[in-house]
Amino acid sequence: MSNFIRIALVVFLLSGCTVASSQSMPYKSWDLGFSAPDYMEVWIETADVVDIQEQVYPRAVSGVASMQAPPNNAGDPRGWPKKIAIGGGKRVTGADLPKQIYVRWQSLAEPQTYLMVIKIPETTRELMRKGEKAFCAADGKWITGYRQSIGIRLIPGGIARVWVGGPCMTSIEVTTVKAVIDPRGPYEGKSGGHYRPLSAVSKAYVEKFGVPYGSW
Template sequence: MNSFLQIAICVLLLSGCSFANSQSMPYKSWYLGFSAPNYMEVWIESADVVDIEEQVYPRAMSGNAAIQTPPNNTGDPRGWPERPGIGKGKNVTGADLPQKIYVRWQSLVEPQTYQMVINVPESTREIMRKEEKVFCAFDGKWITDYRNALVINLAPGGIAKIWVMGSCLPAIEVTRVQAVIDPRGPYEGKSGGKHRPLSAVSKAYVEKFDVPYGSWE
């Protein structure tokens, strides 16, 4: 083997090792999900992600947050869930782990438009990188799982609570954020102050019981 080929192979091997070591997470993508308390409907105008490489992923998620609206006012929106679900969202493909998440949303029961910045600490990313052995009841096997889902629960008053979880690993609460009112109103002031309509079932609940402010502290 000539010296040029030896050098070329060494360079390839070294660059491959360097590339592997530069990977921040042990999976190809992570999931960004949103949910809201029963009847407290939310419309996400935009959720923009900045990863730890300073790359921006605009509108990583938009649309309705996951919610339950049981008939006949039988649901209870008060307080945070003991076992939060994964929410409605998307895989953030091509991004590294999150550094910041910018969210602007409409709280339809109020109605009000909020915006916030979630600063994701390194401690949260460490949880997301950590592999754990867990028995997965879904398929009855022990698996290696990661908490590769970041789930944001949005409540009236602009309160957000954030968890990380895996497909078979329980959720870990990582932070709580108080959003501010967006003075421009819905759609950055482009809708003449009109929010999206509230569904009939949620409207009926709020008219009877009101919004349980104070239960999401």
């Protein structure tokens, strides 16, 4: 079965939405965030969540991924950051811990439309449930912290790297996923192939230096 057919089956599963009645985690909700390298703008059409109780949360996140765009081409999009931020996103309220996350996004620097399914294994959920003593430098206090956030960094070429982290906690990389190109194009083919435009700062960088494929 091809990757596209598998993803199509997931899309079918994500056609409804119900609310979970109980939760297996030691906190009320978890966060889902997205980021992108400098100037490599990303528009998330949808990020849909299926939790471990098989409940579906369509469009748990949509919109722009967090990104830096320093003026005068002073930024550097190449490579993976040594310290990862969870990125901009939302709290997935009412959901239990995730089983899989379906993402369809526009990589605007290329431009290209990608889709993927990120399968979250039990080992990752165990990391999210585990409380650890952590020192918060901001207020000088020790806390019992949880990695209650999932951060996904989206890269040109359809690469996504996933971390879990939390306040005062060191983020842990859990997986890297290669997406497939959505042959329908942006907005499921409903925009006539037209993408959202790059900002002026990002456009200037890409026109001068291109997209640094091979650095990720």
